Amino acid sequence: PYGWVEPEKYFDPMTYGSKDFGFHTEIGMPVVSTAASVRNMTGDEPEWPIGGAWYHHDWSERGNQAPQNYKAAIAARLGDSGDLDDFARKAQFVNYENTRAMFEAWNQNLWDNASGLMLWMSHPAWHSTVWQTYDYDFDVNGTYYGARSACEPLHVQADPVKWQVLAVNHTSTDLRGATVAARLFDLTGRQLGTTRKARLDVERAATAKAFTAEWTNDLPDLHLLRLTLTDAKGREVSRNTYWRYRDTSALRTLNKARQVKLTGDITKVSRSGDRHELTATIHNRGSAVAAMVRLSLLEEAHGRRVLPTLYSDNYLWLLPGESRQVTLSWPAEACSSRHPVLTAQAYNSPVTTLRG
Structure with a gap:
């Protein structure tokens, strides 16, 4: 289609x-x-x-x-x-x-x-x-x-029909001793039920089923399913957040969700060579889930976008108190300012501006 x-x-x-x-x-x-x-x-x-x-x-x-x-x-x-x-x-x-x-x-x-x-x-x-x-x-x-x-090389996912959870290995190396975990949250960030886990091996260029994260009648009409895949050393290699709705109109609950406050720190800035780079950590200081946090690099506050910019992650879902580290890079000639600013805005938050 x-x-x-x-x-x-x-x-x-x-x-x-x-x-x-x-x-x-x-x-x-x-x-x-x-x-x-x-x-x-x-x-x-x-x-x-x-x-x-x-x-x-x-x-x-x-x-x-x-x-x-x-x-x-x-x-x-x-x-x-x-x-x-x-x-x-x-x-x-x-x-x-x-x-x-x-x-x-x-x-x-x-x-x-x-x-x-x-x-x-x-x-x-x-x-x-x-x-x-x-x-x-x-x-x-x-x-x-x-x-x-x-399309990430190691990925955890669930289908929107039966909610079968599986791990995907697109690499040329077998993944041994991995752990798939599933947690459910309401929009306040409260966990619903217990964490479900499965330990599995995923062969190269293959998938492995973990369990089914099915709907139950006691779940809210809109909630989050957070899946993670960790390797044998406990390192997170994939994170995937689904917003699950019983009916499409249930997503409108986000229009009445609590406003959250985002803060952030730019922890590293590199200006060597023909590319510039910065690392920032985005924090959700609110008492609700921060939905679809969009990051955008600007030359200055309310200024021109720095394009193209590569983001290690974007359109994030952050639980209350949760943080996410992101790395950005851009061609040196794309930005005339030595001190660009990074903005972050959730669907349910005002714009936050971070300066390096």
Whole structure:
């Protein structure tokens, strides 16, 4: 499919018009990027509501990408949008969730009539509203990180149909003595039930089933499933957070979630050579889960984005009191400031600015 479908549909080979997954060479959907990138796209034309400039950049409601279905999916999950910033933030949930599901469907069926999946276009030749993992101006959205999560060399995942949890090993080395753990949380960060664990071995270029993290009637309509994969030495090699909803409208609970406070520290800055790099730690100081924390490097506060910037992780879910270390790097010529700032914003938080 070139248009949006429910994430669980990717796990059904009939979605691709076949009884097998095989080697699938074209898949994609509409992708609305960050608000800043969309403003670059619309230029001096109206940015909202969706109109002329959008249609000129592939928002074709008569084409096979059917962006109206994508827009409806965003509204079904998080409600109608009041402006571009609101729509772009909500779009990242769908971007991330669907793209992760595309590749995790292939992981689940790896080598059982499933050998490969290719996205239809990864980088458009001009500003676009469809079929992109990163933007014409090199900004990155939820699609990029959903794909990268599912495609990491060692990965832990669960399918959105039966919630079978499995570990995936895309490397050339067997993974011995690994541990898969699953924990459930409500939006306050309170753990629901006990941690479930399984110890397993995962052969090279293979998968291994751990257990099923099934739904039960006592679970909230919206909650988090946090999966981790650790190696024999206890080092975390994969972390995957699912927002599970009994009905798509349950995700709207996030619109009423407690506001959280993000803080952070830039612990290391390197300016040697033709690339610059910094390491930062993002903290959730609030009493609720910080949802989809987006990081963005700017030349100065409220200034120009530094593009392209590579982030070791982005669009994070942080539990109350939880921290996450990230590393950023960018070409020296991409930033004229010697002291760029890093911004962090959750769906339920104001913008936090970190300075090195």
